[in-house]
Amino acid sequence: MLSTALFTDLYELTMAQVYLEKGKVDRAVFSLFVRELPKNRNFLVSCGLELLLEVLERFQFTDEQLFYLKSLGIFKDWFLDYLKEYRFRSDLYAIPEGKIFFQNEPLLQLEGSLPDVQVLETITMNLMHYNVLVASKCARCYMASGGRALVDFGLRRAHGLDAGLYSARACYIAGFAGTSNLQAGMTYGLPVFGTMAHSFVMVFEEEEEAFRAFSEVFPDRTILLIDTYDTLKGAQKAIKLMKECVKVVGVRIDSGDLGELSREVRELFDREGFTHVKIVVSGGLSEEDIQGLISSGAPIDTFGVGTKVLTSSDAPYLDMAYKLVEYGGEPKFKLSPGKKTFPYKRQVFRFYDGGKMAWDEVVRYREGGMVELICKDGRPLKTLPSIKEIRELFMKEMESLPTALRSLSKVDDYNVIVKND
């Protein structure tokens, strides 16, 4: 088991030592929420809870880590003993994965002894921030796709290997067909997809030879990359092969005017009766590009997306905060300019109108709303939903999203009423 306990900011540990030394060990509640949605985001998608629980389970200090902390010369031995015994043992409340949520709603709340929940701040934010960020971006692609297939091709430009893994999972939750990322395929049981690279085509003397070689080795899964030299000539070569009874599942176009080229290629194929051959496009696509291509009538079956989605390039971070809202049963709030917080542990009730989300109310916690108690004293209360169940929940959520919020552009904020009761 790889320890995650040192993925924390130094100040979490210095503060915890003060808390313990000064007897500030009453129950505290920290709330993780997004203050304001970024530009172009009309909603966010809850994502990452299952991953967070795994990370919290591994939040245990090893001897080597404790030796390092001791070497810093700032921690007391009794505090290092506290860390040595540290296990995740707090209560965790969350809005379940796949749910849509908005500004000022408590995505996650941790309740436990003050030092116990303080030290989890950094790692909790790191995990939840990226997962929500990327799932919310993927949801925009899903909205734009109008039912065409989406595949995650982005591992190479995600910010690190974790980000690649998490984002493949988030993509699938948000309605993608699958991923090219094999580690994600294995870890989360996701469908995996792939075509071929330009380098593959270039290694052979002739493009046609490359196509032929691939189809011989993988007769049932040949998707030909046709834009290495000339897309339309590439399409003609695909036709030539198919006339020789080579099975071609699809072709991929990765450059040029994707709308125009897909139309021309579709026409070439259809004219010869190869109406079943799918057209896959890729190449730095954003959700706006996808929407643009579809609304222009481009006959594209599958969009491969990567860079812009996995980096959430138009909004690469959220204004997410992990704030103390309650200590020893007393409300806590902060008054710094522009950083108002709401006190107390919270629940969210959602109200509907004709099957569509109408407004949310954020009130003091009681059972029965969107926020669920997930862990009690560190122990999960029930089995978490499977990734397929989360995906289904997301799909349902999308159906109840008001039409106005389905825009890729920013509309007025959804009405979230934070009540002081």
Added chain:
Amino acid sequence: MLSTALFTDLYELTMAQVYLEKGKVDRAVFSLFVRELPKNRNFLVSCGLELLLEVLERFQFTDEQLFYLKSLGIFKDWFLDYLKEYRFRSDLYAIPEGKIFFQNEPLLQLEGSLPDVQVLETITMNLMHYNVLVASKCARCYMASGGRALVDFGLRRAHGLDAGLYSARACYIAGFAGTSNLQAGMTYGLPVFGTMAHSFVMVFEEEEEAFRAFSEVFPDRTILLIDTYDTLKGAQKAIKLMKECVKVVGVRIDSGDLGELSREVRELFDREGFTHVKIVVSGGLSEEDIQGLISSGAPIDTFGVGTKVLTSSDAPYLDMAYKLVEYGGEPKFKLSPGKKTFPYKRQVFRFYDGGKMAWDEVVRYREGGMVELICKDGRPLKTLPSIKEIRELFMKEMESLPTALRSLSKVDDYNVIVKND
């Protein structure tokens, strides 16, 4: 040893199986380069090589992974045997970490049997892309800081835990004083820093009580966060403590008008003779913010940066490619629109004028330029430089950067001449 071998796109493995089956196993060279610099980037910083070597060493398929691949039903047994025996055994050429480089320059080149180097595409891009991206962003902060201290506070909003780890290392290489990230402190031997959070101040009945508690537990490293309620009143409380001989190293301001507040706080402290107390600011700072604050004369000693730097928010990805440039001794290049590549393994020679970089020439590989042979048949030829040495190299590079390129705004591209010889 945690295997990294499945952090790859499916198509790398399908292509490799075709290469092996069709006898395409001659020596190939792949080149990793950036086509065009993003907006606001006048140069890039080489970063990540040491991390890549670690990842390549762990690029070994486990039995569990091979079992998963077999379960996909698309790979042949002899190919899975090839993967089982796979070890990194290629030649690796690179521009050393800490060096400044530009568009169309071969940051990294891998040379080996075609399938051997093809399967490394995804993981190599993932590692190098983020490290270069974040180091180049950090270098902009370093330029803007005018000698003031910079500290990485960004782990919580980096895209995953490994991004947090890599970026702390990149920050240090690019001249930062250190990081709040303890895992990075331990892994790379970086100086670690921390202050206190708003939650800490709020837990105590009175702000002053919080300040006092921290200073009692950490008498030599007290940096007081003074903006929880009212920054100037917070500063007055710091003064009161100091008059009682409590040692205060510095104060942090995390909200409001940082320029104005830092001036007022400085004046309060100086008037009372506390000229040694440092002022730390933080709160979503970009390099432009830092430059703006400094040029307005704000008396700030240390900038804590995070979100915008670790996500490289104004340019969250690079147009980086991993392209086949040579196979079996023959040049390879691609003609797709807007994606021109240059054939052959390459070297970069840099020319200087009065100690400043004047232009670069990218020519066919021969020894003696910026590109070094790092690994031969997978084995490193020498010990890599320490992180301190890389940092010193970066500092030297910055001194030879032409004045025009030191702007935070985009100027004309640096002159990179790609020669066909």
